[in-house]
Amino acid sequence: MKKILKKFASLRITVVVLIAGMMLVLAGTLAQTHMPIREAQKIYFQSFVVPIHLNNGMSIPVLPGGYTLGIIMIFNLTCAYLTTFKWSFKRMGILIMHSGILLLLLGQLFTDLYSVESQMVLNHGDAKNYTEALYDFELVLIDTSGKDVDRVYSIPQSKIATGNMIADSRLPIAISVKEFITNANLTMGVNTIATQGFGQRVQAVPAPPVKGDDKRNLRCAYVDLISNGKSLGTWMLSTAFMKADQIEIDGKTYDIQMRHRRYMLPMTIQLQEFEHKRFTGTNVPAAFSSRVRLVDPVQHEDRMITISMNQPLRYAGKTFYQAGFANEDKTTILQVVLNPAAMLPYIACILVTLGMTWHFVAHFIKFRKQQTKRDTEVKA
Template sequence: MRNTKLFKALTSLKLTVTTLSLSMVVVFLGTMAQENMGLKMAVDRYFKSFFIDHIAIEAAWNKTTQLFGSTPDPLTPEELRHAKRWPVFPGGYLLGTVLLVNLLSAYYARFKWTWSKLGILATHVGIVMLLVGQLLTDLLSVESFLSLRVGDRKNYSESFDYTELAFVSSLNSKSNQVMSVPGWKLRQNKKIADPTLGNLELKVNQYWVNGVPQGPRSLADAFKLRQPSHHGEDSPVAMAVDEFKAFARDQDPPPRTVKDLKALIDDFGRVDRRLTAAEWLGIYQNQRGQGGDFVIRMITGQIAEFIATRGKEGPLTPREMANECRRFVEALKHRENPPDENVLRNLTSLINDVAAFCQQRDMTRFVRDFSAFVEDKKLQPSGADSGLIAKRYPWVEESPESLSMDSRNLPVASVELVDNGKSLGTYLFSARMISQEIEIGGKDTKVSLRPKRHYHNLYMTLIKLQFEKYRGTDIPKNFESRTLVEPSNSGAPRVVDIYMNHPLRYEGDTFYQYQMDSDQMRQASRSSAFQVVENPNWLTPYLGCLIVAFGLIYQFMAHLVGFVKKRKAA
C-alpha cells in the first residue's frame, strides 16, 4: 500500500504546501466576499462547504477589483441565494479534510517513535485536534441572543437567523404548552401537517422573507416621516396625516385593495373642503380649543360679517377662505379709524393664524404626494381575511432580503388554519407584530411568528447596565451588565457581572456581553444584549492549543539540552 501512487500523493509535501496555499486563497476570497454576501453567507459558502460556487467567487472578485479602481455592480440577494451555482474552487471542508488525511498518512508512512520526537508528535496531535474541533463546532454549536431591559426576567434566548410559528396554550396556572413550526417549512409555501400540531393543518398561501404589513394609517405615518417638511406635530404634513388617519378609521368597510386605498385618498381630498365662512371659523375655534374665548368669538364674527358684505356667503375652498382673511387684515389697516398699532398687530397675528389654519386644510398637494408615495410602495395584497393584523394591515410591503449582520430579516406569512377539516380563516402573521389569540380545538391559543427560541435551565434578570464611551464620541468602549441568575433547579440565585471578555458559563451555555452600537446608546431606554453560544465542544480548541504549546516547548528544550551537552563535551 505504501508504494502505490495514491498513497505517495497523499503523503507528499507538495500536497501539504498546495493545500496550505489554497487555504490562504480561500481566506482572502472569503474576506473579500463578506461585504456583498454578509458574514454568515460568506462563512457558509467558503468555509463550511466542500466546494465554492461561482456566484460566491464572483462576489469576492467584484470586491477585489474595487481595490484597483473598478466599480462593478454588486450581486443582489436574489442572485446570491437563488441563482444556479456551479462548484469551481475547493472549500474549507475539503481543504481541511485533505490536510488532515495528508498529515495522518505522512505519520503512517514515515514516523518512527523516539522520545526525541515527542514534541513533533504532540504538535501535530494538537493541530489535528484543532481541525477536528473546528468541524465539531460547526456541526454542534448553536448561537442566539438574549435582550433584556432593566427589570426584565427571561429563561430563553432567540435565534439571529431562524423563525418559528409558535402556538402557545395554557395547561394550568403555572405552565403553557408550546408547539412550533420552523420558518423554513413556511418558506416552502406548502400544506403543513405536523404530528405535534394534532388535528391542525396549515396552508401557507404566501411567505415574504422580509416584509412590513401595511394599512392606511401605517402608510400615512410612513409618509409623514419621509417628508422633509415634517418638523413637528404642528406642521401641515403632520396635521394632514392626522386628519387622514381619523378619516380612514371611520371607513366601514375599510379598503382591501390598493385601488380602494387610492379611492379613499381621493375621497379624503374632497370631504369638507368647501364650507361657509361661519363653518370654517367654527372648525378653527373648536380645533384651537378657543371656542369660549370672547376675543376669538368677536374677531371671527367680524371676519364672517366682512366676508358676507363681499357677497361670499356660499361655500369657500380652503384657499379662498385664507385669502378672505388676508383681505380683512388689509381692510382693517385702511379704515378711517384704524385700531391702535399694538391692537392691530395682535389682531393681524390672530387673523393670519386663521388664514394659515384654513390654508393647511387644502389637501390637494397632500393627496397628490401621498398617492404617489403609495404607488411607489408596490404593495401586495396579504390574502388574509381573519384576525386583528389582517384587518388593520390588508397589504404587505416586501423589503429587500438583508444579508448584513447588523440587521435582521423580519418575515411575514399569510396562513390558513384548518382544524379537523374546518377552516378557521386565513391569518396574517408577522415577526414585527405581537401574538394573536385564536380559538383552536376549543382552547384559546396565542399564535405568533417570532424568532426561534432556545430555552435554558436558568432565569436571568437584568439589575443594572453600565456603559462607557470614548471621550467626546459616541463610540462604545465598555459594557457591563449586572444580572441575577436563578437556576431552574434547586440551586441558589446569585448576582453575576457580565462584561467584555468575562462571560457567564452555565451548563454548557456561554453568555457573552454583546456590544451596543451608537444608535442604541442614544436611546432613552437602553437594553443589554447577550450573545449566547451553546457549544459542547468548547474545550477542544483550548486543549489543542495547550498540546501544541507543550509540543513546541518540549521540542525546543530537547534541542537546547542536546546542544548544551555537546558544548560541554567539546
C-alpha cells in the first residue's frame, strides 16, 4: 500500500500537473479575448475536461480541466504527506508551506461550490432588503393579502426554462409554460399570443443571447395560468417589466412577475448619497462611495455607513462592495458576496508565506556557510 502511495506522491507527477496547469491557465486566458471571463472560467477552470468542438459536431477532450488537475494535485500532495515528507524541524518549512497550498486548493473548490454573488442596485433614496442575482431569474407569485408580510411563491429558472407544466400542491394555481425566450428585444405593439396582462401590448422578438460580463439577457416567457383545471388566459412575463401583473384567484389578489432572483436580507439598506469624484479636467474617477443607512429591526441597529472602493461593508455574513454607478451618478451598484470559505485563502497564504520563508531562509543560511567554506578554500 505504502509503495503505491509513494508512487502517487512522485515529484514527477507534481511537475507534469504544474505544466498541464500552466497550459490550461494560458488557454483559459487567451480564450478571454473572444468570450467573457465567466464563460471561460466555466469551460476551463470549473470543469473536468476541456473539449474542442469540431465542425462535424464531435468534440474531443484536449486538456484536463481545472477540477481534474486540482484533484490530482490534492491527491499528489496528500500522498506526499503520508509517505515522502519527513516530519522534522528542519523540514518544517516544507510541511507548513504545502499545508497552505492544500488549503488554498480546497478553499478555491469551496468558493466555487458555495459562494453566491449578487447585486444591489440602489437609486438615490431607495431602500431594499434584498439583493438580486446577476443572471439567475425566478417566476414569483405574491400573495399580497397579508397584513404585514407578503407570501411569495418562487419558481426557479430551471423549471421555467424547460417549458413544462408546473403544478404543485403548495401553489395556488398551476402554470403551463408555453414558450420561453432566453433573450428578447421588446417593442411596443400588439402581441398575438398573450391574452392577459401588460404583455398584450408588447412584442417580444427573440434575439441571440448576449454573453458579456456586464450584459444581461432579457428573459421572456408565455405562460398559461390554470386554476382548478380552467385556464385563466395567457400572460407574457419578462424580466424587463418593472411592475407585476395582478391576477385574482378564489377572490384573492396575487402579483405575478418574472424577475432576477432575489436573496433576502435581515436588514434594509437605503442609499442616502452617492459621491463620485473625478480628477480636474478629466473623466478619470478619483474616488466613489455610497453613504447608506442600515436598518436591522431584529438587532436594533440603525446607523449610517460609507461603502467605498477598498472599503466594503460586512454584515449578516455578506460583504457589500462598491462596484459601480449609473444614471448620472444617481444610482449606486453594490456587489454582494456570500462566501463561507472567504477566510481560507487568508490562512492558506499566511501558512505558505511562512513556510516558504522558513525553508528558503534556512537554505540560504546553510548555503552562505558552504560559500564561506568554498571562498576560504579558493584563497588557500
